[in-house]
Amino acid sequence: MSNLYLEQASEITGPFTRGALKELASQGKISPRDQIREGMSGTGIQAREIPGLLPTLKKSSVPSRPRGRKSRERVHDLDLESSPLLTIEQKEWIVIICGSIFMGSLLLIPLIQALVNLL
Structure with missing residues (x-):
């Protein structure tokens, strides 16, 4: 070929x-x-x-570090597969909390406008 x-x-x-x-x-x-x-x-x-044409990326050879380490770590040193930054449950809670804050702020706007109109 x-x-x-x-x-x-x-x-x-x-x-x-x-x-x-x-x-x-x-x-x-x-x-x-x-x-x-x-x-x-x-x-x-x-x-x-095309199988085998492009070189494949190798997994990081940097060993994973224990959580809670106080030293500064660069982002590319993290092994994200073995120690994710956030779990799915944590991400879900963040979405729920941020959504609640956003919706709460939307509800406060008419109340603040009503108070301003009264004064």
């Missing part, structure tokens, strides 16, 4: 072999949204849909 073409920003280059495309991808010259097509006028598919 040496009849593969690469379409990036409406510009078509090629022909390439699969190995040559994989080499370009490993150099970061192919984005997941770039189109790969067979032949100049063939229907293209996104590069991310």
Whole structure:
């Protein structure tokens, strides 16, 4: 299959072999949204849909830290898969509380306007 073409920003280059495309991808010259097509006028598919073409992201090798640590940690050092910042239940409570505050403030506006009119 040496009849593969690469379409990036409406510009078509090629022909390439699969190995040559994989080499370009490993150099970061192919984005997941770039189109790969067979032949100049063939229907293209996104590069991310071609198995084994794009390099996969490796999991972080940074060990997870115990919670409650007082040192400053940068965001990219956190292992978000093993220690999420908030659980689903905590997020639900935050939404409920923020919604209640918002709705309460909406109810206070007419009361404040009525008080201002009375004065």
